[in-house]
Amino acid sequence: MRETLRVHMGWLHSWVGFLAGLLLVLVFASGTLAVFDTEITQWMQPEVSLTQSTTLTPAALQAAAQAVQAEEQKGLSAFLTLPSDRDPVLRVLHYDGYEFVGTALDPTTGALVPARETAGGQFFYNFHFSLRGGNQPGVQIVTFLGFCLLVAIGSGLVIHIKALWPDLILFRPFGPRPRAWLDAHLLAGVLFLPFILFMGYTGTAIHARVLLPAQPWFASHHSGKDKKEKTAPKGRVLQAGPLPPPLAPLIAQARELLQSPDGNLILFTPDEVRIFKSDAYGPFLTRDHADFSRKDGHFLRSATQSSPATATMQLVRGLHYARYAPLSLRWLYFCSGLAATALAASGLVVFLMKRRRSSGEQALFRLAEALTQTTLIGFPTATLALFWANRCLPVTLSGRTMAEIYLFFTVWSLCAAHALVLCMTRHAASGWRQQLGLLAGAGCALPLLDLVSGSHPWMQGGGVFLTTDSLAFCTGLTALFALLKLREDAA
Template identity: 80%
Template sequence: MRETLRVRLGWLHSWVGFLAGLLLVLVFASGTLAVFDTEITQWMQPEVPLTQTTLLSPTALQAAAETIQTEEEQGVSAFLSLPSHRDPILRVLHYDGHEFIGAALNSTTGAAFPTRDTAGGQFFYNFHFSLRGGTQPGAQIVTFLGLCLLVALGSGIIIHLKALWPDLVLFRPFGPRPRAWVDAHLIAGVLFLPFILFMGYTGTAIHARLLIPAQSFFPSHNTALPKKEKAPPKGHVLQTGPLLPPLAPLLAQARATLHSPDGNLVLFTPDEVRIFKSDAFGPFLTRDHVDFSRKDGRLLRSVTHSPPAAATMQLVRGLHYARYAPLSLRWLYFLSGLAATALAASGFVVFLMKRRRSSGEQMFFRLAEGLTITTLISFPIAILGFFWANRCLPVALHDRMACEITLFFAAWALCAAHALTLSLTRHATSGWQQQLGLLAGAGCALPLLDYLSGTHPWSHGGGVFITTDALGFTTGLIALWALLKLREPTA
């Protein structure tokens, strides 16, 4: 009876893991990059110096207020992201339907930096939670994938529980290929199981109300912050309020009330100015805020406490988004995300290896291998293509951000067509090798491209540029190693 259960769970683990994993790998990879979304934006906007002070001057706040007023007159609902230690820039942002984008201002003078138009790291954050499909149906699909992840993890634990300890002790990375890949799959799954389970559960819980109509069981986030909704239609004019009062005294009063020294968000309605506590203050992603009259700047109210149910969801969101995390903890999130990606990737390889001899000539198997290449190799190529586009496209190009995103999807589509064509025509090995070669070249050449572009002085914020280039170069080296391994006669 026990063996029958393990066999059935093995079938469930294999097929749910493979079918859901084709998209889960994309969610894992983009979520891993989204841990450093702010730093990626800084890399993709090299015109912004990262040596700015986080202290705000009244002059800068006045310039930001004037920018807000101008954007409101043009039908754009904008808000302020105040400087923080992680991002020492005063930003005037609005939601375009996918990302929060906008002008970057000097926190002392208020002068706008001439930045290139780019989605930056926000692109990966949006892709992670919605696959660029919006709340309906994108976030619904990702939430359902979270449920599939929990099913695959639960069945995998039961399947391997009996022989788990011997398999971990007898890790055989240089043994027979199938055994080595199974061991790698187990190692990635076991060592990072708490993180993967936790992120899968919290990610599903955050948007569970999208799948279950009974929303009362899942208290939603306070809706006072900018919502991820459709952008206003072209030509639409928002209701604008009176001229904004001086923001410096309001900010000082709000910070004292909220005990939040920097990084606050400032939102505007036709009647009010709302200053929110920084998301980086702690693991609770609170929506504490202080509201002032837009007409005369008088204090209207302060909201600094949440009911227990809302506080629980604030903790779930805060731990999942990790906006509070110091640099060392963000790197731990990043490495754990890579492990989750490796867990799914090694599972794909094991799935194909087990079925190649019996089903290798069938159309379904060839399609499955083509989709695996599309997910494991083509998607990283598209990501690197996104970074390459940022450095290669002219800075003054019209609709430049859309061009970057279009090139990302074009590169991915071309690589996917290449992989599926070769796989369906029984040349999958060539597909693996050719795309690994392209990935190796794009990754290893990224630092050279960044250097030759001359877009930034390496002495200013060099850590962001060096780290990003180093990660691209490391990706290229891993792809090169895999290519050499694949070309061995025993592969």
């Protein structure tokens, strides 16, 4: 009976893992990048100085208030994010249907920072939780994938628990290809199992309401997206409100009430100014805010939520989004995210290897291999193309944000078409080698492109630029290593 259970669990793990894994790789990879979404935005906007003071002045806040009113007169619901240690500028943002975009102001003078238009790290954050498909069906699909992940982990434990310890002890990274890939799959899954389980569960719990629309009690206790997404207006306002009163005293009063020192979010309605507690203040990601009259600035109310159910979900959201995390903890999230990506990616490869001999000539298998190529190589190639586009497109190009994103999807589509043609014509090995070569070139050459572009002084914010370029270079080296191993096996 035990062996029968393992057989059934093996079938469940293989097929649920493969079908869901094609998209889970994308969710894991984009979520890993989203850990440093602010830093990616800084790399993509090199005109923004990272060494300036974050001290706010009344003049800068007045300029920001005027910018908000100007956006409202265009029919856009704008809001402010105040400077913080991670992002030292004052930003006037609005939601364009996918990302929060807008302008950056100097926090001291209020002068407009001439930064290039870009979706920045917000693109990966949006892609992580919706695959850029909106609340329906994008968020629904990703939430369902969270359930699939939990099923795959549970069934994987059942089928591997008996031989788990010997397999870990006898890890054979340079052994026969199927065994090496399976060992890598087990190692990533076991060592990072707590993180993967936690992120899978919390991500599913945060958005579970989209799959349970008929449960109002569930929706009231499970908050969906983070504070910015939920509270930032997404629609158009009917009319612009009056020019907000001086914001400096309101911010000081709100910070005292909310005990939130910096990085606050400020939303505007025609009648009110709402100052929210910073996401980065602690692990509880709240929507606590203080409200003031937009007409004369007098205090109206403070709103806090402290029930046990609410606090639990605030903690779940805070730990999942990790906006409070110091740099060292964000790197731990990043490395764990890479391990989760490797777990899903190696699972796809193992699935194909186990079936190549028996099903390699079938059209369905060749389609599966094409989809795997598109996921494992096409997506990182398109991601690097987004970074290349940021440096190559003219800085003053109109609609520059969407041009970068269109290029991302164009490159990804071309990779998919290339993989499909070669796999369906029984030249899959050539497809792997050619796309790995492209990925290696794009990754290894990005630091050189960044240097040649002269878009930023290397001494300013060098950590952000050097780290981003180094990670791209390491991606290229990894692809080059895989390419050389494929050629060695084919020889």
